[in-house]
Amino acid sequence: MNVSDSERISSVLARQGYEMIDNEASADVVIFNTCSVREKAEQKLYTRVGHIRHSDRPKPVVGVMGCVAQLEGETLLKKIEGVDFVLGTRAIGRVADAIAKTLKFEEPVVDLGEREVDYDWTVADKYRHSPFVAFLPIIEGCNKFCTYCIVPFSRGRERSLPASEIIRQVLELRRKGVKEVHLIGQNVNSYRPPTDSGLEGFAGKSPFSRLLRAVAATGIERVKFTTSFPRDFHDDIVEAIETHDNLCNWIHLPVQSGSSRVLAAMKRGHTVEKYLAKIDRIKASYKDVALTTDIIVGFPSETEEDFQQTVRLVEYCGFDSAYIFRYSPRPGTPAYELQDDVSHEEKTRRFIELERSQKYMQNRRLQRYVNKVLKVLVERKSTRTSSGLSGHSTCQKVVNFVGKEDMIGSIVDVKITEIKANSLFGEAV
Numbered sequence: 001m002n003v004s005d006s007e008r009i010s011s012v013l014a015r016q017g018y019e020m021i022d023n024e025a026s027a028d029v030v031i032f033n034t035c036s037v038r039e040k041a042e043q044k045l046y047t048r049v050g051h052i053r054h055s056d057r058p059k060p061v062v063g064v065m066g067c068v069a070q071l072e073g074e075t076l077l078k079k080i081e082g083v084d085f086v087l088g089t090r091a092i093g094r095v096a097d098a099i100a101k102t103l104k105f106e107e108p109v110v111d112l113g114e115r116e117v118d119y120d121w122t123v124a125d126k127y128r129h130s131p132f133v134a135f136l137p138i139i140e141g142c143n144k145f146c147t148y149c150i151v152p153f154s155r156g157r158e159r160s161l162p163a164s165e166i167i168r169q170v171l172e173l174r175r176k177g178v179k180e181v182h183l184i185g186q187n188v189n190s191y192r193p194p195t196d197s198g199l200e201g202f203a204g205k206s207p208f209s210r211l212l213r214a215v216a217a218t219g220i221e222r223v224k225f226t227t228s229f230p231r232d233f234h235d236d237i238v239e240a241i242e243t244h245d246n247l248c249n250w251i252h253l254p255v256q257s258g259s260s261r262v263l264a265a266m267k268r269g270h271t272v273e274k275y276l277a278k279i280d281r282i283k284a285s286y287k288d289v290a291l292t293t294d295i296i297v298g299f300p301s302e303t304e305e306d307f308q309q310t311v312r313l314v315e316y317c318g319f320d321s322a323y324i325f326r327y328s329p330r331p332g333t334p335a336y337e338l339q340d341d342v343s344h345e346e347k348t349r350r351f352i353e354l355e356r357s358q359k360y361m362q363n364r365r366l367q368r369y370v371n372k373v374l375k376v377l378v379e380r381k382s383t384r385t386s387s388g389l390s391g392h393s394t395c396q397k398v399v400n401f402v403g404k405e406d407m408i409g410s411i412v413d414v415k416i417t418e419i420k421a422n423s424l425f426g427e428a429v
């Protein structure tokens, strides 16, 4: 969501004549698009603004956007000297106004927007990480209130974009040459549009599975979606993937812990058994769906036995990759009130052990791709080899291979010859 928001901010500014440059030192405006999920990102912001303030260069306009801005609002101006504007997650569309007001009145601007009514669904156009791939926010906010997470407080309640508008945007992106859309949201499969408009006639129990079928029907070459919330993940989503060739075979389903006791303490709304039933259904699919997840180690009260259950879950599920985090208490969340009773050293030990198990499983799992032909959307020249190209498979693997530059932007068949830690290597066939 944060990467997508950055692309949207730059695209909104491009429409007003601003240009993105690589070199921060010569920029007239520097914007920090912040994330508050982990403490480290927040601390980095304080350091980076400090660097700008103390440098010899003429001072640029400095803006803070994203979740830290939304949560802290005006208090950020007191905490960090040198910030000119603070814009919340719902005020992306007004970023150019904020810069103009700052310059005109020479005083700080704070705009947090109205939580539920003000969300701006702008889709990035000029600045995207790839001209052939587009993020499309379809649901914003979160109603789940997992006890460790700040997102429901920073992003507010869930709000879904009407399906008819999503379809219109996908068709527009397709017309502009986009090959792959990623439907995104904190919990993309909790999608609940205000009306049925655009979903009529599409089969499925859950609105999200119907939306998937409706988006597939636009004829866009590839559709991916992330992130899915386990409790709202129904079989009809897998059925939709199985029915439509352009719905890609990759599901990111964060489990967070392999202990049902810890999951209850996290208020995740699912047990290990329920999660595994969904994994079994996904793994039974003929489409060989790649599975990825997020896991937190060292949540308050997590015992060695709870942790070992997480290790066993990782071994059972065989994730294609997993983002593993050490728990860090976030002020303002319910878990912040709990005793952070797993020591930093112990969290690190569990993190290392789990990473080792995951890497071992991942390596075994990725072996299944050797000698297989994957369809790769070629996005750019590879940084790994001089004559190489790089892109993503339908199962969201980075694939590097040798090929001609004019392949960029097309989908090519690549036979996989080698597996590395986080990417695959192959040859065009």
Ligand code: SF4
Pocket (backbone or CB within 6 Å): 142, 143, 144, 145, 146, 149, 150, 151, 152, 186, 187, 229
């Ligand atoms: S589902 Fe839980 S972890 Fe995910 S954004 Fe919502 S509160 Fe945070």
